[in-house]
Amino acid sequence: MATDVNRQIVLAARPDGNPKETDFTLREAALPEPRAGQILVRTIWLSLDPYMRLRIGNNEQYYPAVPLGDVVVGGAIGQVMESRHGGFAEGDYVEAYSGWQDYAVLGGGEARKVDPTLGPLSTALGVLGMPGLTAYLGLIDVGRPEPGDTVVVSAASGAVGAIVGQVAKIAGCRAVGIAGSETKNAYLTDELGFNAAINYKTGDIGAALDRACPDGINVYFENVGGAVSEAVYPRLAARARVVVCGGVSQYNLKSPQTTLSNLQNILFTEAQVGGFNIFSYAARYDDGRKRLAGWLAEGRLKYKEDVVEGLENAPGAFLRFFDGETFGKLLVRVAQ
């Protein structure tokens, strides 16, 4: 039921290093009213994703930071409560970057209608949403996998990594995942069909990569950085592709990390290393979503959700990205 209060989680302090729950504050605002051309949307699901750390920090080469006192950005699924836009009707489900709040007023260009017949509603934030498209388009457009290639993905049990490995398998590649627990790795190999999975918290990553990738690494899908990355670059095969999609190990650092130089690895292998930002690929979303939905319907893509109840618990859940304690797509249920 709609109320006349809009709970919002706003940025109270800019994180310096690791974010803390006190960097976020819950405030109550009045229910916003849509004007002509706008819709009022009630949030059902929030998507939590590592890139959001970058939006609340100060990174001059990235997007402008969320201002202090503003609602925290993030993707969400909601339902239209009131429409003053011809393209949307009351009851429609929409996806929008409406942020951490109960309600949002949006222009028509800010919302995308979700087809609830493609899968459970929450999949529009996961396998059929930004993480799935990131995995598919990053792998296909930047990673350019060829049948027989060995594809290595870090944060492999996460919302993006799990799809990367499964799409790699569909593309005829060998998929090798790197994740942080035996439970996650068993899931990757036994449930998702990865050829091998490596626990980066135990043992020698390099030796494990040597065993899992005897012919070298043709595609590396980078979500993590740090020690994992240092182990991968010396094992790149000739003309390897690296998709730099994320670097969650780096996001809380106060200054750039010192790491082993990858210059000679890139030079010697003629690797192609490409930064990937899903928001630059809007023209490819429809194609990507159609393919992902097809594979999902055929049972060729599986996904796992990690659901947290209640808007007020979003900040605490978000912090779990930085200690490796997420497993599957992290979602906050704001309303039923």
Add this chain to the structure above:
Amino acid sequence: MATDVNRQIVLAARPDGNPKETDFTLREAALPEPRAGQILVRTIWLSLDPYMRLRIGNNEQYYPAVPLGDVVVGGAIGQVMESRHGGFAEGDYVEAYSGWQDYAVLGGGEARKVDPTLGPLSTALGVLGMPGLTAYLGLIDVGRPEPGDTVVVSAASGAVGAIVGQVAKIAGCRAVGIAGSETKNAYLTDELGFNAAINYKTGDIGAALDRACPDGINVYFENVGGAVSEAVYPRLAARARVVVCGGVSQYNLKSPQTTLSNLQNILFTEAQVGGFNIFSYAARYDDGRKRLAGWLAEGRLKYKEDVVEGLENAPGAFLRFFDGETFGKLLVRVAQ
């Protein structure tokens, strides 16, 4: 005049860290005799290039190392003394990777006829040879410059860097060079038409780049690595391209250097970083050479040579790459 002695410089010891003159030995061998299908070539010019350091080291991701006791590899121009191959006549000039020796016997596929009307013979090892093609193809095929782009090149007064900047100008870009002396920088701006030149040995490279590249760096042509690279990556513009063509600051290191991570710079800018090895671009040589020769004839490309006399002086000259003491294309005149 041909003699019956073939002086050869062979690899006596594998360099561990900085190469030394004692890593090389001059030995005298018998004049080789061509068999059917072969030619005997007398070396006139040797090309010295930084990549040769990689060939005498042990780099598992690169080419196999030159074995101890073998003639040191390297490009050369020579004249055919005797031909038992239908494609070559006595007196023809040829380019080949025949190495540091007075004479070589080559199969037809190992030699390329040089057209001496395109420019002085030595240009076939410089602006019309491997360095020129490296500059042209690396910049165009991997750097993909667009008119108005700011192109930054390190080792800018070297055989490759000087051509990179001049081709960038021809392509309608701003060219910014990084080199190691005021004399070199004056040459870049006053003689070659670079828009700005930065001395990496004095002052703050980052601040100088900020002044020279107020809109960021669209293309970085990497020849050096190390501190220069660390200053460039945070200044890349959106969708920048980095041509990883060399890393002369790294070649003598016993283990990979630690450096500031470039992961977030690549991620935030969606940069495309590509390793470039000229030997993979053979199909593009004719096109590249034709364009370079045209610009040379039109006076739009200038070049500078740094000539050392005598085969026996090749090792000492080669060591100059690693203290920044070369200026222009480094050549050894072996015979007149």
